[in-house]
Amino acid sequence: MTQLEQFIQDTAIVNTHEHLVKEDAWTAAGQAQTGPDIVSELFSGYLSSDLLTAGATPEAVEAATTPTGIDIAKRFEGIREAWEMSQLTGYGEAARITAKLVYGMDRITGDALEAAQDVSKANRVPGRRHSLLSETGNIDHVQIDDFVRPCEPDPSGLDFFLYDLSWVSFCQGAVEVPEILEQVGVEVKDVATYREAVTAIFQRWGPTAIAVKTQHAYGRTLRWTEQTDADAAKVLAKVLAEKPVSQDELDCLGDWGFARGIEQAMQHNLPIKIHTGYYAGNRSMIVDRIRPGHLAPLLIKYPDAKFVLMHIGYPYEDEIIALAKHFPNVYVDMCWAWSIDPYASCRFVRKMIHAAPINRLFGFGGDTFCPSASVGYAMQARAWLNRALQAEIDQGLLSEDQAIQLAERFMRANQLSCFDLNGTRAAIHAAAAAPA
Numbered sequence: 001m002t003q004l005e006q007f008i009q010d011t012a013i014v015n016t017h018e019h020l021v022k023e024d025a026w027t028a029a030g031q032a033q034t035g036p037d038i039v040s041e042l043f044s045g046y047l048s049s050d051l052l053t054a055g056a057t058p059e060a061v062e063a064a065t066t067p068t069g070i071d072i073a074k075r076f077e078g079i080r081e082a083w084e085m086s087q088l089t090g091y092g093e094a095a096r097i098t099a100k101l102v103y104g105m106d107r108i109t110g111d112a113l114e115a116a117q118d119v120s121k122a123n124r125v126p127g128r129r130h131s132l133l134s135e136t137g138n139i140d141h142v143q144i145d146d147f148v149r150p151c152e153p154d155p156s157g158l159d160f161f162l163y164d165l166s167w168v169s170f171c172q173g174a175v176e177v178p179e180i181l182e183q184v185g186v187e188v189k190d191v192a193t194y195r196e197a198v199t200a201i202f203q204r205w206g207p208t209a210i211a212v213k214t215q216h217a218y219g220r221t222l223r224w225t226e227q228t229d230a231d232a233a234k235v236l237a238k239v240l241a242e243k244p245v246s247q248d249e250l251d252c253l254g255d256w257g258f259a260r261g262i263e264q265a266m267q268h269n270l271p272i273k274i275h276t277g278y279y280a281g282n283r284s285m286i287v288d289r290i291r292p293g294h295l296a297p298l299l300i301k302y303p304d305a306k307f308v309l310m311h312i313g314y315p316y317e318d319e320i321i322a323l324a325k326h327f328p329n330v331y332v333d334m335c336w337a338w339s340i341d342p343y344a345s346c347r348f349v350r351k352m353i354h355a356a357p358i359n360r361l362f363g364f365g366g367d368t369f370c371p372s373a374s375v376g377y378a379m380q381a382r383a384w385l386n387r388a389l390q391a392e393i394d395q396g397l398l399s400e401d402q403a404i405q406l407a408e409r410f411m412r413a414n415q416l417s418c419f420d421l422n423g424t425r426a427a428i429h430a431a432a433a434a435p436a
């Protein structure tokens with residue numbers, strides 16, 4: 001093993017993006033009759049999309065990925081051919097790594113899955129979710145988008161499981177009137193009260209959030225235009241009256257709501273994470289609207305915000321590199337990228353090193369619901385980061401010492417200087433100690 005490889009293995013990696021299930025849901029499945037289930041743990045999530053693309057029937061994928069705890073080999077048999085077609089993809093590779101590291105399987109076969117089903121059950125105990133990530137995965141801490149605004153302390157790891165404040169509905173022009181009223185006591189009736197609600201939401205959860213997160217690129221274009229209160233007010237009135245609105249009108253209200261969130265995020269020292277590029281799933285991606293370059297007007301408008309552009313904008317990696325080089329308020333996050341396209345990610349790291357300053361890049365996030373999958377993704381990221389940096393050494397572009405310094409930056413140092421970990425953790429501990 002080279003010194004570089006050893007360093008990468010031994011270094012606790014910061015995981016800036018997951019959607020992990022909570023401790024109670026994770027352990028409850030250990031007690032439930034219907035789970036846990038090794039076939040669903042290994043093949044649901046992103047890999048199921050490759051299986052469908054490879055030709056598996058939706059019924060077979062559904063049967064394999066629905067946790068039942070029974071018919072393990074039979075359910076695997078339904079997707080076996082598609083698995084053989086997909087095992088070399090990034091998702092397939094990550095599943096093979098998880099199978100080996102978490103379940104002790106040398107090869108994924110029906111018999112091996114049957115035999116490892118007990119491991120799956122044994123993992124569904126309190127604290128194991130934490131130790132899988134922190135010990136097996138050697139992960140420093142995890143930043144989780146659980147799709148909601150509340151960022152409450154997670155007692156299964158106050159310092160370890162940190163949460164993003166979800167801002168996606170505001171960016172989509174979807175106004176969640178009853179939820180907002182319940183959460184912060186503000187009834188949204190017009191632009192003034194909508195603005196008041198934004199402030200109240202950040203007052204309540206800004207301190208305990210590690211970042212703000214939005215994935216509105218799944219439902220609309222990333223193109224952003226500054227909107228006036230008057231224009232937003234017109235659309236808001238229609239939305240509140242449940243009158244029909246066009247996508248352009250929703251984008252107007254969404255752009256306005258996004259801007260108000262960014263202003264609050266700046267006040268609360270929160271980086272703003274934005275999904276750019278590739279879509280999870282199948283048969284839904286419209287490649288033009290996911291381009292990270294659409295965000296340029298936003299990046300110009302808010303020079304003092306911290307924008308974290310996620311997933312390397314795949315397949316528009318070069319646009320992200322250009323943005324990262326040009327805008328001092330842009331960070332680039334490789335979360336999910338290694339498993340989408342490991343070679344593109346390798347190239348991306350190497351190009352970033354020689355195009356943008358080295359303090360702009362975050363190296364890892366698994367972007368998964370399942371902690372055991374996250375372990376596989378973390379090891380996959382390490383292996384490919386090592387390949388990228390080793391290739392630089394082999395071509396005489398970096399010394400090994402320089403490569404090690406870069407690994408340290410991309411795995412943790414850049415993240416630790418961007419996110420306010422101390423402030424967030426202090427607020428989480430205070431909130432956890434406060435009487436309910």
Ligand SMILES: [Zn+2]
Nearest residue numbers: 017018019367
């Ligand atoms: Zn995600």
